[in-house]
Amino acid sequence: MHPAFVAAADPAELQALLSRTALGDxxxxxxxxELTAPSLLGVALRILNRRDRAEDVLQEVYVNVWNRAxxxxxxxxxxxxxxxxxxxxxxxxxLRSEVRHEAVSLxxxxxxxxxxxxxxxxxxxxxxxxxxxxxxxxxxxxAIEGVQRQCLALAYYHGxxxxxxxxxxxxxxxxxxxxxxxxxxxxxxCLDASPR
Amino acid sequence: xxxxxxxxxxxxxxxxxxxxxSRQARRRFERLRSTLPAADRAAxxxxxxxxxxxxxxxxxxxxxxxxSAIDKRTGGAPRSPSTTGASRGWLTWLTPAxxxxxxxxxxxxIVRMYPDRLLALDALVQERGELPQSYVGLLTDRDGxxxxxxxxxxHGRTLSIKLLKPIVVPSGKVAQLWALPAGGGPFPVGVVPxxxxxxxxxxxxSEKLFSNVPRLAVSFEDRPASRGATPSEFVLSxxxxxxx
Numbered sequence: 163m164h165p166a167f168v169a170a171a172d173p174a175e176l177q178a179l180l181s182r183t184a185l186g187d188x189x190x191x192x193x194x195x196e197l198t199a200p201s202l203l204g205v206a207l208r209i210l211n212r213r214d215r216a217e218d219v220l221q222e223v224y225v226n227v228w229n230r231a232x233x234x235x236x237x238x239x240x241x242x243x244x245x246x247x248x249x250x251x252x253x254x255x256x257l258r259s260e261v262r263h264e265a266v267s268l269x270x271x272x273x274x275x276x277x278x279x280x281x282x283x284x285x286x287x288x289x290x291x292x293x294x295x296x297x298x299x300x301x302x303x304x305a306i307e308g309v310q311r312q313c314l315a316l317a318y319y320h321g322x323x324x325x326x327x328x329x330x331x332x333x334x335x336x337x338x339x340x341x342x343x344x345x346x347x348x349x350x351x352c353l354d355a356s357p358r
Numbered sequence: 359x360x361x362x363x364x365x366x367x368x369x370x371x372x373x374x375x376x377x378x379x380s381r382q383a384r385r386r387f388e389r390l391r392s393t394l395p396a397a398d399r400a401a402x403x404x405x406x407x408x409x410x411x412x413x414x415x416x417x418x419x420x421x422x423x424x425x426s427a428i429d430k431r432t433g434g435a436p437r438s439p440s441t442t443g444a445s446r447g448w449l450t451w452l453t454p455a456x457x458x459x460x461x462x463x464x465x466x467x468i469v470r471m472y473p474d475r476l477l478a479l480d481a482l483v484q485e486r487g488e489l490p491q492s493y494v495g496l497l498t499d500r501d502g503x504x505x506x507x508x509x510x511x512x513h514g515r516t517l518s519i520k521l522l523k524p525i526v527v528p529s530g531k532v533a534q535l536w537a538l539p540a541g542g543g544p545f546p547v548g549v550v551p552x553x554x555x556x557x558x559x560x561x562x563x564s565e566k567l568f569s570n571v572p573r574l575a576v577s578f579e580d581r582p583a584s585r586g587a588t589p590s591e592f593v594l595s596x597x598x599x600x601x602x
Binding site: 246317 | 407411414416432552581
């Protein structure tokens, strides 16, 4: 296992903490934060590539969790899955709101935006390989065509849109869309077959 | 675009969860998600599917200022569970109006599959002219007073919970909801809040889970119960019925 992996927090403990947070238990809320914030900050940081923005996103997420824990608590059968989705969506919204090029375009096919930010994040394709190892679907993922896999990794870990993936790879957006569509179908089969 | 096609919803949900949609397309899908339960289900399925891909992402230690900011924004001010946020504001005054419109069944919350999305369901019910096929449970205390209303559409994967009166949950305990199937042992459904409303995500459709469940009950437990656990003494119980 990759040394950067963190021990996953116990889902039952997180669920109990969420339940208690719903009842206004501040100590439980603090503990929930301590157990989940580092992983979630990592997720937001991959997408936003800036710590201040990633922390802004986390701040909004945890304030929301506190305010609405009553409606979230019981729903959180897999608390980390649920929290990760919230953080990813908030981070993606934030990322998109900062890309002015897209803001003026109503056309999803517009390839006008560029991706030229200096980037020191880990290689997303490598992260996808590590996920394949952790989820024991490495063989299945490796069977996905290389360029499709690269598109999936850039989209998931760096939050690149269709047009940004196309710009990043310097390939036509039409091709990228096809690769992503086919890649997603294969990814679905791999993830659904994961023994985890 | 014809959103009745499940494969189209699945593809849009996949692209949404993966993160490839543009700002405008994300907004369009989020609007769709808030009005079309099938779109929301597809999105939840994909979010759950891709979340484990985040496992190898290196964690990052938050700055001390982050917790301070969260603590400041959540501390001090008293709150009432499940009633915060702008969307709840209009819901508060809209609920009685819809109650009148839909009659007693709606008043007790059967149409509250998605508490935030009442308008969408309102439109659906108006269009179909009837309430959706649902499972409904009404749990009472020992004095027979109604306390918890649970409802879920027949093929839905969420259970809406509404507290008709607050539960006094002992410190350090949670209020655990159980399903009591005919001829079988109880299985845990989820945790209900002490007051307000909640949405419980179900591991399967209501049809699969509740078709053989004539009764529901609530007990106080140290932590949310896992499958196979034995419940403590029930403090609330009631019938679970099919609304069709």
